[in-house]
Amino acid sequence: MTESRPAEPHHVDAARAAPEPAELRVWGIPGLPEIGTGDHLPRLIADAARSAGVEPGDILAVTSKIVSKAENRIVRADDREQAITDETVRVVATRPRADGGTTRIVENRLGLVMAAAGVDASNTADGTVLLLPLDPDASAAAIRAAVEACVGAPVGVIITDTAGRAWREGQTDMAIGSSGVRLLDDLRGSRDAAGKLLEVTAPAVGDEIAAAADLVKGKASGIPVAAVRGLAGLLDDDAPGARSLVRPLDDDMFAQGSKEAWDEGYRAGFSAHAPEDRDRVEE
Structure with missing residues (x-):
């Protein structure tokens, strides 16, 4: 009868099993x-x-x-909003702020979609902004x-x-x-x-x-x-x-803010109505 032998231990390549982090x-x-x-x-x-x-x-x-x-x-800008407008290529979304202003998410000249077009009023002299x-x-x-x-x-x-x-x-x-x-x-x-x-x-x-x-x-x-x-x-x-x-x-897929997309869809649907239907919608 053939004597059974224990299985050879399985050797693992440590470098492969646990690569250096x-x-x-x-x-x-x-x-x-x-x-x-x-x-x-x-x-x-x-x-x-x-x-x-x-x-x-x-x-x-x-x-x-x-x-x-x-x-x-660096540009002189007593009103930062004008600098944002000048740097804006496309408005994506706007929201009113508690202070009475408006937050604008826009595409700027570099193609970047950012708040305020990337115009920065921090770490610059009063009355100036950084583009x-x-x-x-x-x-x-x-x-x-x-x-x-x-x-x-x-x-x-x-x-x-x-x-x-x-x-x-x-x-x-x-x-x-x-x-x-x-x-x-x-x-x-x-x-x-x-x-x-x-x-x-x-x-x-x-x-x-x-x-x-x-x-x-x-x-x-x-x-x-x-x-x-x-x-x-x-x-x-x-x-x-x-x-x-x-x-x-x-x-x-998010080229507009949710409110802007809804408003545009509403306008498109409204303009598609026949005149008699549009009168009923307006009522």
């Missing part, structure tokens, strides 16, 4: 002076980045406010070139701004400009850990980086630039800028 480091970059019109912002950021230990493979997140100041996007940069992607490219010349290539740069989100309270930072960074980690066509095909998964990693950076920049800390380390795999010379994240209007 990703590690991310995010820190604020000190040393920047108060930025004013005409300052050479790319050089100032490059010098501060070198002093803060930025290395090739890092990504910088730069608050749009200092870009606007350096690029003279968003004219071309945040170009601004990011100029900063990136200066930083790479200073610390070595590659690095990525994201220009950030604060916005609210549909369905959610509060605000978070998002990418409105970028250079050298893949902003969407498009996983469509790949498979998850269970082998299932991913059909729509495309994390907005550019916005996630912007939000993470805001945790160390803050709104009143005087630290307008942060560095992110651990995401070198997202660096890509050929990556499109942040304008690529703007959803085309035809694909936007």
Whole structure:
């Protein structure tokens, strides 16, 4: 009779079964002076980045406010509402406020849908407001070139701004400009850990980086630039800028506020009635 033998132990490749967790480091970059019109912002950021230990493979997140100041996007505006109107391309939704004013959600010149068109009255002199940069992607490219010349290539740069989100309270930072960074980690066509095909998964990693950076920049800390380390795999010379994240209007399922959509539907239905039916509707 053949002697039974215990089964050989099943050896698991530990590297495959438990891959090393990703590690991310995010820190604020000190040393920047108060930025004013005409300052050479790319050089100032490059010098501060070198002093803060930025290395090739890092990504910088730069608050749009200092870009606007350096690029003279400061306008006199005793009435901020007029500046919002001037920057508006399309009104999405309006709501009256308790103070008698009106909150406006609009599409601005950059294609971004934001409250107040991104016009900012904070951290600027009384009687002035800040507009968003004219071309945040170009601004990011100029900063990136200066930083790479200073610390070595590659690095990525994201220009950030604060916005609210549909369905959610509060605000978070998002990418409105970028250079050298893949902003969407498009996983469509790949498979998850269970082998299932991913059909729509495309994390907005550019916005996630912007939000993470805001945790160390803050709104009143005087630290307008942060560095992110651990995401070198997202660096890509050929990556499109942040304008690529703007959803085309035809694909936007929420192109109007609920009240505006209802009003438009009502008007369309009303105008479709025959004159005799319309008289009854009016009654």
